[in-house]
Amino acid sequence: MTSIYDGNGKNIPCTIIEAGPCIVTQLRTKEHDGYEAIQMAFEDQKEKHTTRAMKGHFAKAGVTPKKVIAEFTRFEADHQKVFGDILRVDIFTEGEFIDVVGTSKGKGFQGVVKRHHFHGVGEATHGQHNRLRAPGSVGASSWPSRVFPGIRMAGRMGGKKVKVINLQVVKIILEKNLVLVKGAVPGANNSYVIIERYL
Amino acid sequence: MNRAETIKYVEDTYIEKRVFPVFKAGDTITVHYKIKEGTKERIQNFQGVVLQRSGKGINQTFTVRKISGNIGVERIFPASSPFIDKIDVNKKGVVRRARIFYLRKLRGKKARIREERV
Numbered sequence: 001m002t003s004i005y006d007g008n009g010k011n012i013p014c015t016i017i018e019a020g021p022c023i024v025t026q027l028r029t030k031e032h033d034g035y036e037a038i039q040m041a042f043e044d045q046k047e048k049h050t051t052r053a054m055k056g057h058f059a060k061a062g063v064t065p066k067k068v069i070a071e072f073t074r075f076e077a078d079h080q081k082v083f084g085d086i087l088r089v090d091i092f093t094e095g096e097f098i099d100v101v102g103t104s105k106g107k108g109f110q111g112v113v114k115r116h117h118f119h120g121v122g123e124a125t126h127g128q129h130n131r132l133r134a135p136g137s138v139g140a141s142s143w144p145s146r147v148f149p150g151i152r153m154a155g156r157m158g159g160k161k162v163k164v165i166n167l168q169v170v171k172i173i174l175e176k177n178l179v180l181v182k183g184a185v186p187g188a189n190n191s192y193v194i195i196e197r198y199l
Numbered sequence: 200m201n202r203a204e205t206i207k208y209v210e211d212t213y214i215e216k217r218v219f220p221v222f223k224a225g226d227t228i229t230v231h232y233k234i235k236e237g238t239k240e241r242i243q244n245f246q247g248v249v250l251q252r253s254g255k256g257i258n259q260t261f262t263v264r265k266i267s268g269n270i271g272v273e274r275i276f277p278a279s280s281p282f283i284d285k286i287d288v289n290k291k292g293v294v295r296r297a298r299i300f301y302l303r304k305l306r307g308k309k310a311r312i313r314e315e316r317v
Binding site: 003178 | 200201202205206208209210212213214233235257258277279280281282
């Protein structure tokens, strides 16, 4: 992340996203695949790291091997995208709001206070000495004699798909295919995200 | 472009480089700060001792402390802010550390800072 100053001199925290060029590599159709979608690929990959099957797939679309492939449904209704069409950041406008989907940073095995925002005991007095962040009761006793599914407990946290909605596009840098988004996006540095926009 | 290069490119291109006189913790400076009130713009001065310079690059900030009516007032300025009109260095102080937070506890004669001899 970084920050830039807007026209009023306000300091805006920004995340820089390299968005494109994305190349259309396949069109999913109702007749053939049962659903409508556009498959897009981003960022070059070395040929030796590409499987033979994927090489064939990219050759069909007439592009060099790519690293990331994603499918987009609910694309603009009147789209006329074909193989090899290139999408750049000029599809965004400054000031509009977008959603960003990414994989959140893995936090490992975490307790309920961090993972589910339990409040813990709160104080170390009233007979407490080692249960400050304990989850407390997970249910009743003889009935039902079991713990109901879905009770929030400690466990693996993070590393999941997260969507942050309504992030403002602060700036678009056409020549480098960069989008500056106000605020943070899910995931570690250099990870891949999907930008969505609903019309 | 890798991550560092990308960030550097954005910062270099879209953030105006501000050049101010050199100052460090212990110096007394006056910050001429632009304030927007509706459509009008005026300049407010904030004079005090620099407690620290923090961060680097465009994220650098500095803290200025002054005593206003027996109450200590501190203000943190972003060093690359376009609102800073100019900075005057009034006094060069001699202090031994880069961050002089001990000054907050001192009052009166003890809160003096030795001036640098030129």
